[in-house]
Every structure is written in structure tokens, then in C-alpha cells.
Amino acid sequence: MSAMPHHEIPLSKPDISDHEEELVLRTLRSDRLSIGPMVDRFESLVAERVGVKHAVACSSGTAGLHMTLLALGIGPGDEVVTTPFSFIASSNVILYTGAIPVFVDICPKSLNADPAQIEAAITDKTKAILAVEAFGNPEHMDTYARIAAKHEIPLIEDCCEALGTTLGGKQCGSFGRAGVFGFYPNKQITTGEGGMIVTDDDRLADTARSLRNHGRAVQGRGAVSQGSTGGSWLHHERLGFNYRMPELSAALGVAQMERLDQIIASRRAVAEMYIERMAGVTDLVLPSPTDDTFMSWFVYVVRLSTGYTREERDRIIQGLRMHDVGSSDYFPCIHLQPFYQNAFGFHQGAFPIAESVSARTLALPFFSGMTKRDVDIVVQTLEVMISRENLSRRA
Numbered sequence: 001m002s003a004m005p006h007h008e009i010p011l012s013k014p015d016i017s018d019h020e021e022e023l024v025l026r027t028l029r030s031d032r033l034s035i036g037p038m039v040d041r042f043e044s045l046v047a048e049r050v051g052v053k054h055a056v057a058c059s060s061g062t063a064g065l066h067m068t069l070l071a072l073g074i075g076p077g078d079e080v081v082t083t084p085f086s087f088i089a090s091s092n093v094i095l096y097t098g099a100i101p102v103f104v105d106i107c108p109k110s111l112n113a114d115p116a117q118i119e120a121a122i123t124d125k126t127k128a129i130l131a132v133e134a135f136g137n138p139e140h141m142d143t144y145a146r147i148a149a150k151h152e153i154p155l156i157e158d159c160c161e162a163l164g165t166t167l168g169g170k171q172c173g174s175f176g177r178a179g180v181f182g183f184y185p186n187k188q189i190t191t192g193e194g195g196m197i198v199t200d201d202d203r204l205a206d207t208a209r210s211l212r213n214h215g216r217a218v219q220g221r222g223a224v225s226q227g228s229t230g231g232s233w234l235h236h237e238r239l240g241f242n243y244r245m246p247e248l249s250a251a252l253g254v255a256q257m258e259r260l261d262q263i264i265a266s267r268r269a270v271a272e273m274y275i276e277r278m279a280g281v282t283d284l285v286l287p288s289p290t291d292d293t294f295m296s297w298f299v300y301v302v303r304l305s306t307g308y309t310r311e312e313r314d315r316i317i318q319g320l321r322m323h324d325v326g327s328s329d330y331f332p333c334i335h336l337q338p339f340y341q342n343a344f345g346f347h348q349g350a351f352p353i354a355e356s357v358s359a360r361t362l363a364l365p366f367f368s369g370m371t372k373r374d375v376d377i378v379v380q381t382l383e384v385m386i387s388r389e390n391l392s393r394r395a
């Protein structure tokens with residue numbers, strides 16, 4: 001093959017500039033490494049962007065989802081309707097509270113939970129809908145919000161993959177009672193590790209601020225008494241956690257938020273290159289956001305057409321990796337993960353659309369700054385791997 005890359009093209013890579021370095025270094029030199037001004041500033045930037053009253057920074061997207069469920073009073077005996085086609089954390093957090101995730105199958109176009117099936121799954125035990133923008137696609141979020149309102153239960157938006165994306169002009173994170181972003185290094189922006197709850201609900205925000213800080217009382221907007229001043233540093237009102245975001249991470253987050261539009265523009269340019277380059281490639285289903293969607297693009301995940309097997313897909317991923325092109329099987333179904341199968345007896349065939357899609361999807365390298373040549377190498381390698389499968393089938 002003539003166009004094999006001489007350098008590795010990773011699956012993802014954070015977009016870090018001098019601005020991030022400066023702000024992190026300045027914070028390091030400030031001696032204020034936790035509960036300080038950077039977390040406040042990062043929260044304000046995200047709240048303003050999403051157009052909500054409160055943002056509560058925390059140690060991970062998972063921690064943010066966990067606290068959101070707890071703040072909504074979800075616990076043992078409750079059911080939460082959610083999707084099996086997601087990163088495992090969106091379901092694990094339901095189990096952390098003692099509640100049960102009730103999975104529904106997905107829509108094969110959006111890859112998000114099928115709204116009709118969500119509605120059909122709601123019982124009097126259902127305490128919330130936990131919706132996920134799979135690969136950052138916000139389709140149906142407005143519909144989920146209507147269903148939640150009709151049944152008088154909260155919609156929780158796991159928008160960990162959708163920062164900066166809008167549907168009908170509305171920001172992801174603002175569709176439900178609360179939204180949760182994640183800042184792991186493969187997301188649109190990163191804090192190394194980190195997460196953020198966004199909400200208009202005063203009580204939810206206050207409860208989350210207390211939960212992230214060992215259950216301490218919250219005084220004013222986000223501020224917590226520091227012992228030396230208020231004497232209540234060792235006063236704990238509820239069973240809390242240490243889910244705080246460090247100042248160094250928040251500094252990174254502030255710098256990333258200040259560059260968000262630039263980062264999104266860069267990601268959109270890469271997506272455009274893929275769309276253009278993929279035009280002639282057969283046997284692939286490409287992402288298809290609705291016309292009223294503005295994508296900030298989390299990943300670029302394509303799917304082999306029906307007829308391709310999981311084994312063929314896995315060999316294609318291996319083939320890409322062997323040629324230094326990052327690729328992964330986003331997402332294996334949650335209900336078929338060993339822990340879920342063992343604990344709940346889920347079996348193959350429980351959610352046929354999610355399973356069928358999951359056997360044929362593959363994530364391609366996607367990060368801001370990818371060049372046209374990178375995209376060309378990725379797609380050319382993918383084409384070769386697909387035709388290799390076709391040849392071995394005929395043999």
C-alpha cells in the first residue's frame with residue numbers, strides 16, 4: 001500500500017495551546033490548589049455558554065451524574081430509563097444509587113434511545129429519564145424533555161459528548177432538569193479529569209455543591225466555609241464525597257473554554273474533511289445529524305452496512321491499528337458487558353437494534369488539527385481494510 005502513514009494517527013488528542021500552559025502555571029504558582037477562583041471562573045464560563053443559572057464543577061463526568069441522581073432523591077427501588085448504547089458510566093451511576101437502569105432500544109439513525117420506547121418503559125417506579133447524546137448527537141432531546149414533562153419526572157442529560165452542540169438553537173445541557181459534561185482528554189475540551197453539572201434548579205445545584213465537598217454546608221454561591229473563617233469546615237450535613245475539581249484542572253478548563261469556539265471550528269473542519277472524503281466510499285453509514293443540529297463533534301464514528309459481521313468489523317479495526325491508524329469499537333452495548341450480564345441476566349437479543357449497530361460501528365481518528373492528509377490516510381486505509389474483507393469473503 002503506497003499511502004501508509006509514517007506517523008501514528010491517534011484516535012484522539014487534546015487541543016492544548018500556550019494559553020492553557022500559562023493559566024495552569026499561574027495557578028500552580030498561586031499556592032491555591034483547591035477550592036479557589038479557577039473553579040468559580042470555569043463554572044461561570046460553562047453556565048454562561050449553556051445559558052443556565054448554575055454550573056457545578058466536579059472530579060469527573062461520572063461523579064457529576066452520580067451527584068445529580070442523588071440530588072434528585074433517586075435511590076433503592078427506583079427505576080431510571082436509559083440507553084444501552086453508551087459509555088458504561090451513564091448506567092453505572094444509576095446502580096451507585098441503588099436504583100435500577102431500565103434499558104430501551106435505540107433509533108438506528110440517531111443511535112439515541114427511541115422516544116416511543118422510553119415512553120412505553122415508564123412505570124410508577126420510574127423516577128427519571130437519563131438520556132445520552134451518543135457520539136454527541138442531540139437528536140430527540142426535545143422529545144425526551146416533552147415525555148419527561150408529561151410524566152412529571154426529571155430528564156437528566158448525559159451531555160458528556162456534546163459540549164457546544166445545539167439542537168434547534170438550544171444548547172446541549174439545557175434540555176433537562178440537569179445536564180452533565182465530562183472533560184476526559186478525548187472530549188471537546190479537557191481538564192485531564194473532570195466534569196460539570198449544569199442546571200437552573202437552585203436546590204439541585206446547592207445539594208451537588210455539598211455532595212462534592214464531603215457533605216459540608218454551602219454558603220452562598222459555591223463558597224464553602226474554610227474552617228479558619230467560619231468554623232464549620234468539619235461540619236457535615238449529609239453523606240458526601242470528595243468529588244471536587246482541583247484548581248489546576250479548572251485552570252485548564254478556563255483556558256479551554258476561552259478557546260471553545262476556536263476548538264469547535266477546528267473539529268468541524270475535520271468533520272467536513274471526513275464527510276467530503278467519505279462521499280464515494282461504499283458499504284459505510286456516516287453520521288447523519290438533523291438539519292437543525294449544530295455539531296461540535298465528539299468523535300467520528302462510521303458504521304459498516306448491514307451484512308458485515310462483528311468479526312469483520314473487529315478485523316478492520318485491527319487492520320487500521322496495525323497501520324498506525326487509531327480506531328475503536330465505540331460502543332459495546334452496556335447490557336452485554338460481563339458485569340451487567342452476570343448481575344442482571346441480560347442476553348444477546350435483548351436490544352436488537354443497539355446490538356446490531358454496536359457490532360458494526362468503528363471510531364476513526366478525530367482531533368482538532370488533523371490535516372487533510374491525515375484524513376486521506378485514514379480513509380484510504382479503511383477502504384483497503386474493507387475491500388480485504390470483501391475479497392476474503394469471496395475466496
Ligand SMILES: *Cc1c(COP(=O)(O)O)cnc(C)c1O
Pocket residue numbers: 060061062063086087089090132158160161182183184194195
Ligand atoms: C465521557 C463520558 C462520561 C463521563 O466520563 P468520565 O470519564 O467519568 O468523565 C459519561 N457518559 C458518557 C456518555 C461519556 O462519553
